Amino acid sequence: xxxxxxxxxxxxxxxxxxxxxxxxxxxxxxxxxxxxxxxxxxxxxxxxxxxxxxxxxxxxxxxxxxxxxxxxxxxxxxxxxxxxxxxxxxxxxxxxxxxxxxxxxxxxxxxxxxxxxxxxxxxxxxxxxxxxxxxxxxxxxxxxxxxxxxxxxxxxxxxxxxxxxxxxxxxxxxxxxxxxxxxxxxxxxxxxxxxxxxxxxxxxxxxxxxxxxxxxxxxxxxxxxxxxxxxxxxxxxxxxxxxxxxxxxxxxxxxx
Numbered sequence: 001x002x003x004x005x006x007x008x009x010x011x012x013x014x015x016x017x018x019x020x021x022x023x024x025x026x027x028x029x030x031x032x033x034x035x036x037x038x039x040x041x042x043x044x045x046x047x048x049x050x051x052x053x054x055x056x057x058x059x060x061x062x063x064x065x066x067x068x069x070x071x072x073x074x075x076x077x078x079x080x081x082x083x084x085x086x087x088x089x090x091x092x093x094x095x096x097x098x099x100x101x102x103x104x105x106x107x108x109x110x111x112x113x114x115x116x117x118x119x120x121x122x123x124x125x126x127x128x129x130x131x132x133x134x135x136x137x138x139x140x141x142x143x144x145x146x147x148x149x150x151x152x153x154x155x156x157x158x159x160x161x162x163x164x165x166x167x168x169x170x171x172x173x174x175x176x177x178x179x180x181x182x183x184x185x186x187x188x189x190x191x192x193x194x195x196x197x198x199x200x201x202x203x204x205x206x207x208x209x210x211x212x213x214x215x216x217x218x219x220x221x222x223x224x225x226x227x228x229x230x231x232x233x234x235x236x237x238x239x240x241x242x243x244x245x246x247x248x249x250x251x252x253x254x255x256x
Contacts, residue, residue, distance in 0.1 A: 019133055020044045020061065024054045024080070025069040025095070030120075034067065037122045038129070051075040055083060063090050065129060065136075070096035070107070078110055085111040091136045093128060095120060115208075127205050134163050134187065159229075159252035163187045168228075176228055181206060185221050189239065189249035198246040222247060229253065 021043050025031050028049070035045045046061065048054035050072050057063075066084070070077040081092060094107045097118040107115055113136070114128050160169040166183045168176040178186065184206045188197065203211035203218050211218065226233040231253055240248045 018042065018044045019064040020046065021129070022046050022048060022054065022057055022061075022063045022066045022090075024048045024066065024072065024077075026050060026071075026073045026075075027069075030069075034120075034122075034125075038126065041126055043129075051080040051083070054080055058084060058088055058090070065133060066090050066092045067125070067129070068092055068094050068112075070094055078106060081107070081110045081112060091132050093125070093132065124204055127201075130191070131187065131205065134191065135166075158254070161186065161190060161252070163190065178228075179221075179224075181221050182225055182228075185218070186225060189247065193249050193251055196242045196245055196248045200246075202246060 019042075021038060023031050023034050023038075023045060024047075025034075026049050031047050031049070035047065039045050046057055046063070048057050054066075054068075058066075068077050068081060072080065077094060077096070081094070084090070084092070091113045092111065093114045093116060094112040095116050095118060096107075113132055116125060116128060158171055161167070163186075166178070166187075168178055168183075168186070170176050185202065188202060188205050199218055200211045203209060203215065206221075207217065222239055223233075226236050226239055229238045229252070230236050238250060238253055240250060242248050
């Protein structure tokens with residue numbers, strides 16, 4: 001049990017209508033780098049340098065998401081997460097310099113929602129934050145659009161995709177079964193509708209690993225999604241291949 005503390009890095013609460021992130025890291029340079037980058041992308045940032053200040057911040061404010069470093073000087077991020085989970089269900093991304101599977105498993109079992117290894121790629125962290133906020137229904141820049149069920153048309157004869165509940169309904173109202181990987185990939189494609197996504201980015205976001213030229217797992221999932229979404233999977237129009245780059249989601253097909 002950590003003693004309480006009234007200190008918080010920014011001294012300010014989250015801004016109304018903006019996703020509020022709590023950065024917990026004992027390194028001021030890392031906190032500064034993350035704060036500047038995430039603030040520039042529309043998030044309200046608070047900081048905590050140790051377990052006490054993090055618990056105090058959680059007691060004072062309701063955050064949309066916590067980015068928690070595993071090692072906080074003399075404090076342990078696992079213990080802090082266990083303490084937070086007694087009273088809060090705030091989504092949490094754990095950050096650590098260790099890539100051991102044991103650390104990841106322990107963190108997830110204690111209630112972490114995602115896991116990223118240092119040195120942190122800022123674009124990857126941003127993508128993971130946005131994806132986790134979509135799944136959890138949290139607020140944020142364009143959150144209403146991101147969290148609303150994806151609906152094409154309003155005539156009852158269209159596809160409906162809810163990324164929060166991870167449900168896909170056909171125009172006939174039937175539930176389309178999706179594997180975890182298929183749903184994760186569809187969430188990323190829908191979130192970036194109309195914008196080409198590289199295989200490298202998609203593989204990192206969906207599988208949490210670096211894409212390799214011989215890796216066909218992503219392409220295999222795309223093929224399966226096309227069979228479920230495309231009017232003619234042999235001539236895809238919903239998930240298009242961008243030669244030499246990756247894939248482009250053009251929107252759910254219209255039913256006439």
